[in-house]
Amino acid sequence: MTNKQTQFPIAVIGSGPAGLAAANTLLALGHQPVIFEKEKITGGKLSRWHQLFPGFISAAEIQEQLIGPLKKASVKISTETEVKTMKPDSGGLEIETASGEKIIAKGAVWASGYTEFDARRKEEYGYGLYKNVLTSADVEEMLAKDGKLPFDSADVKRIGILHCVGSRDEKVGNTYCSKVCCICAVKQAIEMKKLYPSAEVFNFYMDLRLFGKGYEELYREAQMDWQVNFIRGRVSELAEDQQGKIRMKTEDTLTGVPMKMTLDFVILMVGMEGKRFSFLSENKNTDGSDFISYPENFTGENQTALPNVMVAGACKGPSTIVDAMNDGKSAALALHQYLISQAEK
Amino acid sequence: MTHSFGYSISQSRETNWDKLDHRFADKLLDLEPSVRLCVGCGSCTGTCTAAPRSGFDIRKVHTRFRRGEAGAFVAELEKCMFCGKCSMVCPRGVNIRNVMDLMKKLIEA
């Protein structure tokens, strides 16, 4: 490697699980990463979630495990710094932030994550209108903050959990599956039974997509030990009654009969949405989503249009935290290999 | 006094959870908790000795029973021969033959 190149750091964009895992790996490989995070706080979604599926491990704990080594090695994390664009530079890469600052780096791992589906767009569920309709993200934040929800146990008899809100739904323009919300719904159903033991909990689903290790077991546990009811039917509409309770309509497709029910509160399992960055990839996704597209070719899955920028995590498509972290590590390694191959030339 | 105009107001056939009587279902779940594990796969109905000729659908019947519509199936329950094939195929280990038996007993009691 030339001297000129080594003086520049490697940039990591996004301090979520993918970005943090990438930074840790880069550190282990002998690089000096710098992290850019557009929010005030670090951690991405980890900073907002309560306990993680499938094992109910605290999100704060995982975040600490990821950030601890970086702090020790004095890795610089620039918060409130949004990266706007990147382009090739003689030093490697020129990174421009939203405030117009320009930074030269050898390369970068891009891990900008996802945004939650804005549930107001699914107007038939009344999110933002009915006070007893929450999203899964609201529930995580409330539990992380105070360990409880703003409903008095004495009043709560029935809780509904709606799967696939903003996913697998042509009506809102997202035809893909967000992958984590089924298991997250099972997890939150159990959490609801813990908070409201005498309430009945109903999960309304189209298919249950419980693909990960331990997920099916958690589903069985929810059915057997926590008496959660799973009803196969996508909820077609919610409406508020005079007491602020929620009237739900669906078909119970296993009996073939339309069903209605009054619920005390409802949790919408919001899906994930991506954002495209033209300097990373011009290609469209096969599923029509706005996630960053990448070569779906098994061996180059972290590559972007810029050879020294690797992409990782949920910005590529729905993923779990473990997926995102593994992808972050993989991106760090791919970047490392690329830089070595360049130095050898 | 009420009038007739030659037609009546059609009754709703939907499952209205708020108004159904869930006592039988709760009892069933107490006595045979394994039924909670049902995933609605249909193996039981697929193999059922009584199903092909009688239209008896054990999966549907026990699901509706659990929804609180116990009374609607008295006649259906007579079609089961208690052969137990259903229990043998269930991927979730639900003891359906016993579910069948309990549903009959609960309704008869």
Next chain:
Amino acid sequence: MSVSKNWKNYNQQIPDDRYYYARSCIRQNFFPGSEKTFLTILQDLLGKDIYDDPKHTSCTGIAYHSDIIPFETMMTVVARHFSLMTEAGYKNLVPSCVTSFGLYNEVLETWEHHPEVETKIREMLWKSTRREFEKPEAIMHASDIIYHFRDIISDHAQNPLINVQTGEPLKVVDHIGCHYAKIFPSKGIGGAEFPIVLSGMVSSWGGQSVDYPERRHCCGFGFRQYLVKANRGYSIANSYRKFESMAPYKPDFIVANCPGCAMFLDRWQYTIGEMKNEWFGANGQGIPILTYEEMAGLVLGFDPWAIGLQMHQTDCEPLLKKMGISYDRDKKFSLKRKTILLNVLEEEIQ
């Protein structure tokens, strides 16, 4: 598959003037004052150019939706309407009926995807009537126009939607016609998803719009549902479901933007009352139901009988009392009323 992602896509541009009015075939029997009130508001209050064409006919929507006449026939009749409009020199088509609104849009949409169908219909129209036409530039339902000018109407309000006895805003539930809101939701104002076309008028005129669980449910009209006697129990069951859902909110009245909906919500209340002795309004009475034109007319201070409120089966008098509108009971069913509307209007506007 392009998908409307938010309310903005449901907010069409309404032209400000020069409208061609397409009357409803059934409304003039049900609530005959409504269309006249609409024209009076547009012409005399707002000073707009709106043409009420005597040559215009039914759009055949009822027959079409009841599978009685074929699609081609319906399209040819609609083509004749377009031709009448072209002949009169207008480009903005304003149907009074939500079914016509749905139909016109359906025809244009069909032609957009199948230009050969348009060619065929042009030929059929030419062969049968020697007529040609230009397609409308804009199609908006008459309620879209009232919504568009709601604030001007509000400026002229004589009787805001306020209960004069309590000083509270009147509680209003709305029912938006399915053929307006659900066939081409994004061509109306808010569709069924963001139902604001009527509630926007209500709040602009001082009332309080009340959301109720079955707000988007069918009124029970549904053409085939009620045309066949065997289905009539199904029709009335749907209306029943709506009344049951809105009654706990104790609404002062219902407002609708569809000829059939207003009619069915009015008459079926009476029928259910007779069948089950069940009444959804206060004091063993029904909930009054107004068309949006009647609502606008009352707000503007028109004579209740001149706008046709005596044609309602569910009595509107309790509502008039709440609004503090004085009326002459003896004149309710008088036939010599031709001039009243005009006289009242002249007084109000000057």
